[in-house]
Amino acid sequence: MKIAILALQGAFAEHEHMLHRLGIETILIREHWEDASGLIIPGGESTSMMRIMKDEGLFEPLRQAILDELPVFGTCAGLIMLDRNHLGVMDIKARRNAYGRQLGSFNTEEEFAGIGRIPMTFIRAPYIEEAGPEVEILARVDSKAVAARQKNMLVTAFHPELTDDTRIHELFLKMATTVSKEQP
């Protein structure tokens, strides 16, 4: 199995290290989409990544691949990019900089559905302010939704790639395995 990581800007290397630790092969996506069993959209600045993505002609191919059920995992800026107002593939509305500026960044530990308590790092993070009926909320912090899944799409407002805890990446790899098995 090979997982693609969007490498336009941001903390893509951290996801790469996480997957290598789990023995998974990775490919960095910069100019054009290359087929893989799954895609990770990392943390960084969503305005910056959106701009580069559109200019490099990656917007449509990625959007189409996700609509065709490519498993995708977005963290922080990645969550924002998958929402209704950006790639428009996931039925959620993200609130950008929901915790304010850098002085509002924080660490915490909360329950994640099906996994248990996990460490969560929020850096100038968003949260999910609206979610459609097909979206399953997987974690909340102070009653705000910070992780969710809808079919082939997994998002977290926090950064599992910045911690030593591999369980969320393993959950995503399980999603990627299931979908690739279903394909002929």
Place this chain on the structure above:
Amino acid sequence: MEDRTTLNRQLAQMLKGGVIMDVTTPEQARIAEAAGACAVMALERIPADIRAAGGVSRMSDPKMIRGIQEAVTIPVMAKCRIGHFAEAQILEAIEIDYIDESEVLSPADDIYHIDKRKFKVPFVCGAKDLGEALRRINEGATMIRTKGEPGTGDIIQAVRHMRLMQSEIRRLVSLNDDELYEAAKQLRVPFELVQYVHENGKLPVVNFAAGGVATPADAALMMQLGAEGVFVGSGIFKSGNPEKRAQAIVKAVTNYNNPAVLASLSEDLGEAMVGINESEIQLLMAERGK
């Protein structure tokens, strides 16, 4: 390590692969954001104009910085003078996302840098070599950039500083464990920092290039030399077509290893900033704060 220091180092990780642009007005900030900047540096005068104006150069008006904070959603940074902890306190009070304790402004203290561990807000500092970088990190900086030579549009100093830092890092990696104590002594930094570099082959914080970047090729050069992202000061808004140049430099940082992409990005950018050669300048800002 303290929670806050880790979170501040992690914000710098999110900026990697990006371009941080100097802006002097909300309008410029919006242009920078739309062009794909991952952060902006709010300041009253860009380095080229500071250089031209001469005199004492200080922290910008907080009201002007606030105007820029309101204009964009990306992180906003601002500069304070080396050693001027009161300016830093003011910037923290307006919730700036990153403070640049910068040699571009006139230093306020010729011995002591700011004790950055006392602050919650993160700091980026300039460095010419590994010793300076590790000393700033020891004082609490959570991001490093080369000093380069601000406001010149001449890349030579940034190249020199990045090459020196990288070669000193490679040297530390090659040392025997029992040689690290002497290396720490020579670099005038704590043993633990030297040990970290020895084991990991890199600084414990993100390292950007700054000071003299004017073209997409300059940005790509610095990335290939090991920078994790780029600051562009005078290079954008002192050029003929700031919008186009800003976009081109953003894309050059993403595609720094792809000459074909760089070639097309470098076309038709209009006039670059005029630039001053290293040998023509009177004031070496890089010599401030060691």
